[in-house]
Each structure stands twice: as C-alpha cells, then as structure tokens.
Amino acid sequence: MYKAGQSMVSEAPPADDKKTLARSHCRRARAMPVLPKALFLAEVSRERFRSDRSGSPVSLLLLTLGEEGDATHDVMSQALPALRGALRQTDSVGILDANVVGVLLPDTDSRNVDRVAEKVCGAGGYPVASVVKVSYPHVILDRLQAQAKAVDDREGHYFVRGPKRRAWELRTKRGIDILGAVVGLVLLSPLMLATMLAVKYSSPGDAIFRQVRVGKNLVPFTFYKFRSMHSGSDDSVHRNYLEKLISGEAEQTVSEEDGKRLYKMASDPRVTRVGRFIRKTSIDELPQLFNVLKGDMSLVGPRPPIPYETAKYRCWHLRRILEVKPGLTGLWQVVGRSETTFEDMVRLDLKYARDWSVAMDIKLIIRTVRVVLECKGAV
Structure with missing residues (x-):
C-alpha cells in the first residue's frame, strides 16, 4: 500500500543488488496481465464495491499514450512492459481504447495517486499525451461501473474452464x-x-x-x-x-x-x-x-x-x-x-x-x- 508521505522512489540499491532488482522487475512485468476492456471494467466494479463495504480507498489513472502520428502497436510495445514493471501485483492494467490504458490502484487515495502517476509516467520508453487521475468517489468511476454492468447484463458469465489437464x-x-x-x-x-x-x-x-x-x-x-x-x-x-x-x-x-x-x-x-x-x-x-x-x-x-x-x-x-x-x-x-x-x-x-x-x-x-x-x- 502506498502510504501518505512515503516516497514512491526508494534509495538506490547497492551495486550487488542491481541485477537482482532488475530480474525482480522483469518477473513482475511478465506476471501481470494486461486486461481487455470487459475484464478491466469488471475489476473496476469489484474494487468500487469493496471500497463501499470496507472504506478502503481506490484510485484510477487513464493514460492516453503516444503522440499524433504514432503507430499504436509501436507505442503499446514500448509502454506495456515498462508500465507493468512500475506497478504492484495488486494493481490492474487494462486496454480501454486503441491508445487509452486504464490503471486501477486499490488502497491508493487521492493524496498518493499523484505519486503513482509520476512514477508510471516516468517509467520511460513511451510518450504520454495526457493523464487523468481520479479517486473514488468520482463520476468517471461511476460511468465505468455502469459500463461494467451493461457488459455483464448483455453477455452473462462465460468464464467456465475446460477439463483440467493431467x-x-x-x-x-x-x-x-x-x-x-x-x-x-x-x-x-x-x-x-x-x-x-x-x-x-x-x-x-x-x-x-x-x-x-x-x-x-x-x-x-x-x-x-x-x-x-x-x-x-x-x-x-x-x-x-x-x-x-x-x-x-x-x-x-x-x-x-x-x-x-x-x-x-x-x-x-x-x-x-x-x-x-x-x-x-x-x-x-x-x-x-x-x-x-x-x-x-x-x-x-x-x-x-x-x-x-x-x-x-x-x-x-x-x-x-x-x-x-x-x-x-x-x-x-x-x-x-x-x-x-x-x-x-x-x-x-x-x-x-x-x-x-x-x-x-x-x-x-x-x-x-x-x-x-x-x-x-x-x-
């Protein structure tokens, strides 16, 4: 959890630990999935309800990646690995549009979302055209919640696994x-x-x-x-x-x-x-x-x-x-x-x-x- 007043940038690690730290970032980046819109909206809905029940904070970043004329696949190829490596395992990343990425930040309040945004945008390797930072309650989260409900009502639940393989x-x-x-x-x-x-x-x-x-x-x-x-x-x-x-x-x-x-x-x-x-x-x-x-x-x-x-x-x-x-x-x-x-x-x-x-x-x-x-x- 990002605590108030805590810096998002830790002290530089000793030289002997740099390779270990780099490997850790790579493992975290590989393990964190990038969700399609339907599943990301479901995560937003789940965290919103959790916040209502427990009072825990939740925030959201909406990143518009690239500049005019950039090829979307080039921007995404640069952005997604660096973006995932800059986040925690509990955070969620989702594709909301061709060049719009959502980052859901559980247990992150309005005082800390600026620090997270700064870290994410400073991860390097990709241009960020604009950043929207919101914390619950907010009308943008309400709108995403409504979209999640519309998808759920229309599609139903199809995530039934096939037979477990030996x-x-x-x-x-x-x-x-x-x-x-x-x-x-x-x-x-x-x-x-x-x-x-x-x-x-x-x-x-x-x-x-x-x-x-x-x-x-x-x-x-x-x-x-x-x-x-x-x-x-x-x-x-x-x-x-x-x-x-x-x-x-x-x-x-x-x-x-x-x-x-x-x-x-x-x-x-x-x-x-x-x-x-x-x-x-x-x-x-x-x-x-x-x-x-x-x-x-x-x-x-x-x-x-x-x-x-x-x-x-x-x-x-x-x-x-x-x-x-x-x-x-x-x-x-x-x-x-x-x-x-x-x-x-x-x-x-x-x-x-x-x-x-x-x-x-x-x-x-x-x-x-x-x-x-x-x-x-x-x-």
Missing part, C-alpha cells in the same frame, strides 16, 4: 513444442536467413517485426514475425478492419485465384512486394518458433490477439485466450484460415481448448504443413 499431458505437449521448434529452426534456417535478407534489402527497416500480443491468461508477450509491411505503417486501417470483423460487419473479398470469398483486407497498400509472397506462403510466421522455444506460444493453439483487438472482444470471446497458450497453428488455420468468420474462429478455438490431445496436436501439425504447401487461405 500433468503428463502438459509435459508431453511442451516436449513436442520444444522438439518441433528446434527441428524446425535447424531445417528451415537457410530459408529464414534468405527471407531475412530479402526483407531487409527490399524495403527500409528491421527484418523482424516485434509486437505485443496477448497470451494465455491475458499475459502479454513480445511476438515475432518477418516484417511484411513498410516500416512505420499506420495501424488504424487494421484496427478498423478488426473492429468490423469482430462485430460481423467486415466485407468479404473474392480471391483472384480460385474465386473463393475470403475475410481479409483487399489490396493493403502497406504490404511490400516481398511481404505479399511471405504472407501467401506463411513464411512470415517462422520466427514464432522462437516464441515457442521461449514458452510464450505452443505449436498448436489459438491465434494470439493484439491488445487493441481484445479491447473489442465480447466476454465469451475471451475464453479462447484464457485456457490455452496461443499457437503457430490451430483448428481455424486448417479448416479455413482467411475463409473463416471471426465468431467461427472463436468457436473453433474453444473447441480446441476443450478437446485438445497430444494426438490432435500431431494431426493438426501434419494437416497444417499440407495446407501451407498448397497456400490455401493464406492472408
């Missing part, structure tokens, strides 16, 4: 992930090196694209792909498209090759010539083998979403990333990939989370290789 199943799945990632990296290293050079020299920018994605239990991680777009591309086009896709309003496009109707962005000007090829052949996904080795992802699982995507999820959509690790491939990639609607994709991910087995994973990996070689439905 330890040997989880260990076997992880073993397959490690073996598959190592073998894949060894066999595909010449192709990956050639792709890296082609991307690097075909357009300015890094060959590897890094982005914050949301993993199991909503814990963010750094996601790797070969860059298929021009550096610094505006992500508002993709944000708007995802919002329409999630709401069921996205238009289908017709494939020039086979006439199939696909759910994908047509003629995206941000994609480079090399990018179109590596997307079509799914070569752009190969760096995710490093995510699998690190344990952020599995070979098989749901597609890892972007934070601004989860902010638009309905409650039942969230279960697809609560129960299993995201994966390189999954049921939706094999069944239809770009031909699948968003809600169909979610249902396939939920089916996988409920029914997965080691045998199913092996079958899906084999089927994915066949689908990729045939270039079916690639985005």
Whole structure:
C-alpha cells in the first residue's frame, strides 16, 4: 500500500543488488496481465464495491499514450512492459481504447495517486499525451461501473474452464513444442536467413517485426514475425478492419485465384512486394518458433490477439485466450484460415481448448504443413 508521505522512489540499491532488482522487475512485468476492456471494467466494479463495504480507498489513472502520428502497436510495445514493471501485483492494467490504458490502484487515495502517476509516467520508453487521475468517489468511476454492468447484463458469465489437464499431458505437449521448434529452426534456417535478407534489402527497416500480443491468461508477450509491411505503417486501417470483423460487419473479398470469398483486407497498400509472397506462403510466421522455444506460444493453439483487438472482444470471446497458450497453428488455420468468420474462429478455438490431445496436436501439425504447401487461405 502506498502510504501518505512515503516516497514512491526508494534509495538506490547497492551495486550487488542491481541485477537482482532488475530480474525482480522483469518477473513482475511478465506476471501481470494486461486486461481487455470487459475484464478491466469488471475489476473496476469489484474494487468500487469493496471500497463501499470496507472504506478502503481506490484510485484510477487513464493514460492516453503516444503522440499524433504514432503507430499504436509501436507505442503499446514500448509502454506495456515498462508500465507493468512500475506497478504492484495488486494493481490492474487494462486496454480501454486503441491508445487509452486504464490503471486501477486499490488502497491508493487521492493524496498518493499523484505519486503513482509520476512514477508510471516516468517509467520511460513511451510518450504520454495526457493523464487523468481520479479517486473514488468520482463520476468517471461511476460511468465505468455502469459500463461494467451493461457488459455483464448483455453477455452473462462465460468464464467456465475446460477439463483440467493431467500433468503428463502438459509435459508431453511442451516436449513436442520444444522438439518441433528446434527441428524446425535447424531445417528451415537457410530459408529464414534468405527471407531475412530479402526483407531487409527490399524495403527500409528491421527484418523482424516485434509486437505485443496477448497470451494465455491475458499475459502479454513480445511476438515475432518477418516484417511484411513498410516500416512505420499506420495501424488504424487494421484496427478498423478488426473492429468490423469482430462485430460481423467486415466485407468479404473474392480471391483472384480460385474465386473463393475470403475475410481479409483487399489490396493493403502497406504490404511490400516481398511481404505479399511471405504472407501467401506463411513464411512470415517462422520466427514464432522462437516464441515457442521461449514458452510464450505452443505449436498448436489459438491465434494470439493484439491488445487493441481484445479491447473489442465480447466476454465469451475471451475464453479462447484464457485456457490455452496461443499457437503457430490451430483448428481455424486448417479448416479455413482467411475463409473463416471471426465468431467461427472463436468457436473453433474453444473447441480446441476443450478437446485438445497430444494426438490432435500431431494431426493438426501434419494437416497444417499440407495446407501451407498448397497456400490455401493464406492472408
């Protein structure tokens, strides 16, 4: 708890303790999930009721990140790790809009919220356009409480866990992930090196694209792909498209090759010539083998979403990333990939989370290789 009069900045640690302190900050940052809007609103509602019952203080920060012209994924990639590392385990971070982050501070009163805001904004690595600081009672918290109730009334409670997996199943799945990632990296290293050079020299920018994605239990991680777009591309086009896709309003496009109707962005000007090829052949996904080795992802699982995507999820959509690790491939990639609607994709991910087995994973990996070689439905 932040006590009145207590400085938020501690004395500098001895030199011998600096590495230990840095590791502690990294562990805390990795452990703290970034909540999508629906779950963050539920946290606000819960803390508001707790404050009413016990009289304990609660405060809220609303941070507008970035400056005009900044790409949202760049800002979020910089901000979220630093932001989580500056907070306590009892604090909550949520995505409320494309570039608006909420920070819920239990047991923090109006006298201390300024200190917390100063620490959060001074964490470094990201620009903060504006900060709103409120302590309960306040009309902003009342409005967020009303939004939480509206979501709860409309969606109901969908967070029912699937069957608990036995330890040997989880260990076997992880073993397959490690073996598959190592073998894949060894066999595909010449192709990956050639792709890296082609991307690097075909357009300015890094060959590897890094982005914050949301993993199991909503814990963010750094996601790797070969860059298929021009550096610094505006992500508002993709944000708007995802919002329409999630709401069921996205238009289908017709494939020039086979006439199939696909759910994908047509003629995206941000994609480079090399990018179109590596997307079509799914070569752009190969760096995710490093995510699998690190344990952020599995070979098989749901597609890892972007934070601004989860902010638009309905409650039942969230279960697809609560129960299993995201994966390189999954049921939706094999069944239809770009031909699948968003809600169909979610249902396939939920089916996988409920029914997965080691045998199913092996079958899906084999089927994915066949689908990729045939270039079916690639985005």
